Amino acid sequence: MGLVLRKMLxxxxxxxxxxxxxxxxxxxxxxxxxxxxxAKDLARRGARVYLACRDMQKGELVASEIQATTGxxxxxxxxxxxxxxxxxxxxxxxFLAEEKYLHILINNAGVMMCPYSKTADGFExxxxxxxxxxxxxxxxxxxxxxxxxxxxxxxxxxxxxxxxRIHFHNLHGEKFYSGGLAYCHSKLAxxxxxxxxxxxxxxxxVTTYSVHPGTVHSELIRHSTALKWLxxxxxxxxxxxxxGAQTSLYCAVTEGIExxxxxxxxxxxxxxxxxxxxxxxxxxxxWDVSCDLLGLPMDW
Numbered sequence: 001m002g003l004v005l006r007k008m009l010x011x012x013x014x015x016x017x018x019x020x021x022x023x024x025x026x027x028x029x030x031x032x033x034x035x036x037x038x039a040k041d042l043a044r045r046g047a048r049v050y051l052a053c054r055d056m057q058k059g060e061l062v063a064s065e066i067q068a069t070t071g072x073x074x075x076x077x078x079x080x081x082x083x084x085x086x087x088x089x090x091x092x093x094x095f096l097a098e099e100k101y102l103h104i105l106i107n108n109a110g111v112m113m114c115p116y117s118k119t120a121d122g123f124e125x126x127x128x129x130x131x132x133x134x135x136x137x138x139x140x141x142x143x144x145x146x147x148x149x150x151x152x153x154x155x156x157x158x159x160x161x162x163x164x165r166i167h168f169h170n171l172h173g174e175k176f177y178s179g180g181l182a183y184c185h186s187k188l189a190x191x192x193x194x195x196x197x198x199x200x201x202x203x204x205x206v207t208t209y210s211v212h213p214g215t216v217h218s219e220l221i222r223h224s225t226a227l228k229w230l231x232x233x234x235x236x237x238x239x240x241x242x243x244g245a246q247t248s249l250y251c252a253v254t255e256g257i258e259x260x261x262x263x264x265x266x267x268x269x270x271x272x273x274x275x276x277x278x279x280x281x282x283x284x285x286x287w288d289v290s291c292d293l294l295g296l297p298m299d300w
Contacts, residue, residue: 012214012243012246012247012250012266012267012268012269013246013268014041014246014247014249014250014253014254014268016249016250016253016254016255018045018253018254018255019045019046020042020045020046020047020103020104020253021045021046021047022046023046023047023048023101023103023104024047024048024049024050024099024101024102024103024104024148025039025042025047025048025049025050025102025103025104025105025106025252026049026050026052026095026102026104026105026106026141027039027042027049027050027051027052027106027108028052028053028080028082028106028107028108028109028134028137029052029053029054029108029109029110030049030051030052030053030059030062030108031051031053031054031055031058031059031061031062032058032062032241033241033244034108034156034213034241034244034245034248035051035106035108035109035245036062036066036241037241037242037244037245038106038108038245038248038249038252039051039062039066039075040066040069040070041245041249042104042249042252042253043066043067043070043072043074043075044069044070044072045253046072047072047074047103047104048074048075048076048099049066049072049074049075049076050076050077050078050095051063051075051076051077051078052078052080052091052109053077053078053079053080054079054080054081054082054083054109056077056079059077060077062077063075063076063077078091078094078095079091080109080137081120082109082128082129082133082134082137083119083120083125083128083129083133084119084120084121085119085120085121085133085136085294086120088133088136088137088140089136089140091137092137092140092141095141095144096140096141096144099144101144101147101148102141102144102145102148102151103145103148103150103151103152104151104152104154104252104253105137105138105141105145105151105152105153105154106153106154106156106248106252107134107137107138107153107154107155107156107190108154108156108248109129109133109134110129110130110156110186111125111126111129111130111183112126112183113179113180113182113183114126114179115179116173116177116179118172119132119133122172123171123172123293124171124172124173124174124177124182125182126179126182126183126185126186127171127172127173127182127185127186127189129186130183130186130187130189130190131186131189131190131193131290132290132293132294134155134190134193135193135290135294136294136296138153138197139294139296139300142206142300145206146204146205146206149204149205149206150205150206150207150258151205151206151207152206152207152208152209152251152252153194153197153206153207153208153209154208154209154210154211154248154251154252155190155191155193155194155208155209155210155211156190156210156211156213156248157187157188157190157191157194157210157211157212157264158183158184158187158190158212158213159212159215159266160183160184160187161184161187161188161190161191161212161273161274161276161277162184162274163181163184164181164184164185164186164187164188164189164274164276164277165185165188165276166185166188166189166192166276166282166285166286167185168285168289171289171293188274188276188277189286190210191210191264191273191277192277192279192282192283192286192287193283193286193287193290194208194209194210194262194264195210195262195277195278195280195283196280196283196284196286196287197262198261198262199262199280199283200300201261202261207257207258207260207261208261208262209251209257209260209261209262209263209264209265210263210264210265211247211248211250211251211264211265211266212247212264212265212266212271213239213244213245213246213247213248214239214243214244214247214266214267215238215239246267246268247265247266247267247268250265250268251265254268264277
């Protein structure tokens, strides 16, 4: 019975047979969990895959594993710490000097329910890593994505966005803070960013999608003892990382979904978002505030 329930709750498989020979992809946080499985599938399809990782040692081990499993030697590891804008800029600069094309950018990395802390630039950790880090990375790589079109940006969000709110007066948690809610707020920001980016890219050959991977057994819960216990208790209801990667892969490779740019997906199909996530005014304001915090032009 448990296996049946798990199968029911783990629905959604990317059935596309699209091959990616000659294509270039970046997956952030690819040294573990969903990111690792996403990178492995892209490599199996023949793409040249960059594993953008904070931990280079783990990244190298995973790259070797993926190369051995897929037979694709074009799996590369590059340093990326999303909690430090200097690292993000260094990664982008190195990639742009190394590659002529970029067809798939999967903003997968993230932190969850970590104790209150700030990034190297003074941003609250969830907001800084999950949203601002990927916002900056996408900005730095966008011209390459445009030149390489058709290309895609996939932002990994969460069902938890339904509990999120963008508190513009408390973006860095200095007035009030909850690790769980901070995660939810950042996942809401991922969807708002996706929708506003899609609006700005309309007419270009770059499309963008946000995804809910499902409840997945991953290292994201390392900061929460309660969640670790819950994950063990409800093991049969939890997706494996491979199952969790399916919707990211669906949005990255499936043909014919270009007209759905800006949409949110779960289990490889369109999914509802909260009223906050669909608010264009909030999305545009978040864009402007994000640009201001990162020192970027607002019209990129």
